[in-house]
Amino acid sequence: MKKSHKFAIAGAVIFLTIVALIYTAFKQSSVYYMTVPELKGKGESVIGQGLRASGQVKEGTISYDSEKLILNFDIFETGTPTEAIHVIYKGIKPDSFKADVQVILEGKYSPQESLFKATILLVKCPSRYEGQTPPPGYKYGKPTEGGKV
């Protein structure tokens, strides 16, 4: 066999291995990113699927057991507070977690109970690294809105 052929074959093998590696990892660990209405609209198809959801924490629904570290609350898509789903998260309540903040959850959803079991809970700060509360008496410069997600 010609030398250049050998190198071509070796190259192809390496390339395919890498592609296969990326493909399988992707199959196993990709998660769908959904809003609350999207999640509700999906029905049974989301059972068992890794999901990431975002929404606003509903006032008056938060309960936290600080001994067992279990956090319960409802989230809804901003604007449609009646369409809420319930969330259970086992872990520490983040410092900035409170009613009306935007959160990102990762975990699984069961449509029968409208229940999201979250393994990850992140609080979205609209401007984490920006100075955000302007002192009273002057107008803040350019509006910095939260991320578009």
Next chain:
Amino acid sequence: MIDLGRFSLAFSFLVSLYVVFASLVGVLKSDLRFVTSARRGIYAVFFLSSISVAVLLNSFLTDNFHVRYVSHYSEISLPTYYKITGLWAGQEGSLLFWIWGLAIAMAMVAFQNRKERDHRFLPYAYAILMVIYAFFAILASFVTNPFDLFPANQIPPDGNGLNPMLQTYGMIFHPPALLWGYVGFSIPFAFAMAALITKELDPLWIKKTRRWTIFSWTLLGLGNVLGSEWAYAELGWGGYWAWDPVENASFIPWLTASAYLHSVMIQERRGMLKVWNMFLIVATFALTIFGTFLVRSGVLQSVHDFGVSEMGPYFLTFMFVTLAAAFYLIYYRWNDLKSDNQLESFLSRESTFLLNNVILLALAFATLWGTMFPLISEMVTGEKITVGPPFFNQVNTPLFLVLLIILGICPLIGWRKATAENLRKNFILPGVLTIAAAVALIAFGMSHVYAILFFVFSVFVTVTIYMEFHRGVRARKKLAGEGVLNALGSLLWKNKRRYGGYLIHAGIVMVFVGITGSSAFNVEETQTLGAGEGMKIRDYTLRYEKIYFHRESNYDAATAVLTVLKDGKEQGTIEPEKRRYDKYAEEPTSEVALDRSLKEDLFVILASIHEGDRVTIRAIINPLINWYWIGGIVAFFGGLYVLLPEYKRKEEAGAL
């Protein structure tokens, strides 16, 4: 005063346009006077941008809250050294800092080459660099100007203060290292493009920019390590690397730059891989621009967001124009980029370098793919699909392992074609020790397969690096009749590039050891405790004694005191803290308490405080993690060592 800063910035933009014009006229008309004038223009740009930076710095130091940017990132009670970091704390300032870095680099390049008359690629390189400068100067002057002022009747009495998460020593070094690491790659990129334009494709452009490449690569690597140390010690989530888009944005160009560093050596020695090297430097440069874009545009969710800005389209346009022009040039000179030699054998240093390149690129591609996928899938299917750390870990871990193995094999294999004899001789010692290490680890009961592999091959690489030093010293002892220490000294001094490189490799092995230990064997425990109660974590017990509240210069703090017991014996106390900064009362922050040692870290966070002074404590044991930072520092010094002036005598200079 502020007007001076704004004016210098805008004026530097005009001068940069003049430099582009003068260099091009100079080279096209072969008129050195224009080139000389262009060079002076570069100095002027450096001078002007320095004035801008000085003015902004002065505004921070004098608490001039008339300046919007200063009022956003500083306050009167902020310690002075954090006021200085305000320069790069936000969008506008860090952009100014970026272009200042570029101006410094350009001035140095112009100075280094001030006597150069023969190479037509220099004026082109100046022109290209100045186009880059002009682009960023437009952004800094017209889109996000750091010198924007409040109307005179609305000057706030105090600033908003620096975000508490940025008030840490990491803030002093991490952003400048990353930003200037990014900036530095402009130089090899500009030279590469200039070489393509003028067809001066001998390795001279590589030699002329080698130091810049290594310098930028070293800084970018340091920036990444410092960033993860910061995340670890400050952000308090227990980890140090989350495959966050912005982390990836600075990691990906580092990977392609690592590939470039290695493959240009093949071009220098063997005249091969010319197209590939062009591709790598273009990719690296484009990725640094892309990284800057990711951080600033807000298109992806990230902890590093500077907030949404209108800069996205500018960056994308600039990046696409750059890529299109660069690829056109490569295509245009395709025939002049043919290899002088062919690969001769699988068992040659060239092919290990090539494999190293492929793996580094695969890492870069997989990471980029995972980072960009949410955007791509939303554009294509309308559904947002994301991948998290599990994806990156699953793909990148085996690739890293291969990389580590190559790190050990490479120095054992000669250039061109290795003989069986050569292989047997070189592989026996490392092979035996590696197998011994594997047996020992398994005998000790280690069952984590990846961990065993990473540890074992770390031993392998360490032995091969040791052998390289040993062999060099022995040869010198024989040849020059020197003692061991003298021999080692002159070996290191006379072959900086080679042994600095091994020092970097040794650092990288330590990094691998640190990552493996802390990710395979970390233990975590969370519990809510009342005074006097204890929690167990592995062989440690943490006994909660008390909590006290105190007031510091610009924040209120609550500190929990815990006694650490190991196997029942008292080791001292550890005091995690919760802070509430005046200017950020809505976002309390956790101050991690860390008990560091080479063996492992005890990482304790005061997660929350409840009624009756009960506290929730989160504790993590991170084995071997400090080797990560130590390795990063070793690699950094290895990089600096390579940058020292080369030893001159030709016959002595060892070949790499």
